[in-house]
Amino acid sequence: MPSTPKPAARHGATDLPRLRLDAYNAELQDPEGHGFLGDRASNRAFMEMLDDWRTRVTRGSGGEDPIEEALGEDRPTKAIDRAELDEMLDSAAEDPEAAGLVHSAIEDFAQDMAAVVRRFLRLPEWRDTQRIAVGGGFLEAKVGLMAIGRVGVLLRAGGEQVRVAPVLHHPDDAALCGAPHLAPPALLEGFDACLAVDIGGTNMRAGLVALGEAADLSGTEVLESERWKHAEEAPDRDEAVARLATMLDHMAEQAGVMGRRLAPFIGIGCPGVITPDGRIARGGQNLPGGNWEDEDFHLPEALLAALPRINGVPPAIIMHNDAVVQGLSQTSAMRDVERWGVLTIGTGLGNARFSNPG
Known part of the structure; x- marks a missing residue:
């Protein structure tokens, strides 16, 4: 297996491998005073x-x-x-x-x-x-x-x-298919699958994503996924992280069963504003019990501590806003326009706006 390069990308980055993120998580106030x-x-x-x-x-x-x-x-x-x-x-x-x-x-x-x-x-x-x-x-x-x-x-x-x-992929799959776009291309070289996470206010999903043959990741597809409707169980934050780690471990096992070459990388889409060091600055109010915006809480590190190594090395984990990650699944379909956006209708209205390279 190829060695694992240190990732060049940051959490919550605006300069992404294949395009620029102009804005995301805009919180427009209702002019009638009814919240957002x-x-x-x-x-x-x-x-x-x-x-x-x-x-x-x-x-x-x-x-x-x-x-x-x-x-x-x-x-x-x-x-x-x-x-x-x-x-x-x-x-x-x-x-x-x-x-x-x-x-x-x-x-x-x-x-x-x-x-x-x-x-x-x-x-x-x-x-x-x-x-x-x-x-x-x-x-x-x-x-x-x-x-x-x-x-x-x-x-x-x-x-x-x-x-x-509508987005090209099934709504359950779009964010999972967008997650590989967070990785520096060199991090995926020599592999044909990676793990992905989509965290929402009602559900969490973990998936095994095929990277496809195209260098631009236009052929990504979800091979296997697991959805947990956490809103029905009301877990606390630590229980939610533990459950998510278990789901990812299961997806890694499925990669072995399928004979997939699993990249040591996990892409995560999560509600809110994501700081460069991987913390949730704001917007995590709909996530399971506990303060996800606590400055002492770091979701990528919490997951990394609970996960086994992939191909003998700790996986690189990169996290971004969930609407951003869902939008990244549209990258190949938006090549013919310069400026485009994504809106996600769920517990709230996620949003992101992108520009293609000139």
Whole structure:
């Protein structure tokens, strides 16, 4: 196996191996004083809009709720999954009112998200953005894809010179596929896979990522992954780190089973502002219990202490903001534009803006 060079990249870097990061984790204040503007374009916001429409329709019709009738039972909106909403859209011919109610929430969400995007485009760092890729769990279902399509239509109809489209990879895979882009190219030479982590406010994922044949990493794909919905278990910070280390150890074992040449590198996407020394400066409020922003806490070092060596050496770990890492998975698809961004719809609205080399 080739020797392991010392990584030249830093945590939270702006000069990345293949492009420049102009800005990320912008926290726009809601002009109406309701926290962050991005909260209007989150999973929670969509479900609140759907719940509001259910309430209004039920009140107006004297107690009849089209969604309750479609489900065959009375269930709170937060207990309805997106696959069930997709079924209602698909069954519009048989139950147009249920489909229409879901469409109403999609339209409200799209209107709010279009307004959020316009605010981003007015930021100096986001001016002249030509294309925006949208990712996150919201896009796993048709309701999410329809909402993003509607956002694109609203922006173009309003004269904005920007195209909006879903990320190329499955929402679960995008950040994992972006993680290898954090590594200095020399660190991956001679290997055909690496480990990756995607940490979110609801889930954590660990993955084994194939690097592909292309030098620009355009052929990355997730070979194996494990998802842990930590929000359901409410672990403390140390328990979460231990569980993540176990997941990564399992992915390394899978690399051996598959005969993969595993690079001694782990790329991590994590919410918040990431300092050059690998700490979370702010934005970690949705992570499992404990202060992830404590100046004495260092996630890469905590993981490194819990992980075995890879090919006889400690793995190099590089961490960046989760929206940044998800955006990096789009690098090859954005070669034809100079300035582009990514928005991720999850517990909140992640964001990053990039420029390609001139």
